[in-house]
Amino acid sequence: MNNILLIEDDTIEVMKFKRAITTLKFKPNIIEAKNGEEALIILKNNEILPNIILLDLNMPKLSGIEFLQILKSDEVLKYIPTIILTTSNNYKDVMECYRIGIAGYILKPLKYEEYVSIIDKMLSYWSINELIKK
Template sequence: MLNQMSILFIEDDLVETMKMHRTLEKLELNHTIHEAKNGEQALAFLKSTDRFPDIILLDLNMPKINGIEFLKILKDDDKIKYIPTIVLTTSHNRKDVLECYKVGIAGYIIKPLNYKDYVYKIDKLLAYWSVNELIKG
């Protein structure tokens, strides 16, 4: 049985945000999605909430604080550094992949252009994390 999760979705592209919501509806998943348009908004959310998300889905290419800068701030904070963070990006850049794993991500997924492939990847991603023993709090 899959557990319902709280997800912080950090994405500045409105189309990508709509695609994520459409995918969750299609998959009939009732996860709670908290949205942030950039790293600054995401950090403000994490500092203002009493209940941290179970996982973070993070785009890399964002204004203000990009994904890698956000990761470094996240992993430097003892209260939030253990939230599994999965990069969900269009970047195939090997340097980005290596830098993200070096900082301490839980996964790196390249967004496919084909919607059917996107739904498949999101389904597998969320199924995997919803059966994990996640840190609550």
């Protein structure tokens, strides 16, 4: 796994994710988007397709669910595994995301050590999966 598209509008969360990555054995290239609109532009340019997408749900301009609906209706992009990384444990959000076609739904823990552990496990899992490459 080389490329992760991180779609997150909170600068602190982006910094936390990058910091967590530095402590792990996996050193992916992180492509950042501040919202769903920006992410779609990155994906449509098709210069670098991510191996996985990490998506926050609560974002301005285009919500995570709206982004997912657009992503999963695209004949090429719909195959990119998309993992929700959010603070929302709203049952309706979880069900809707799985209905649309996500690969996983992860709640961000409050403790940093737990967060690092979750990111490590997630990246370990996806590093052994056969992923579609462009």
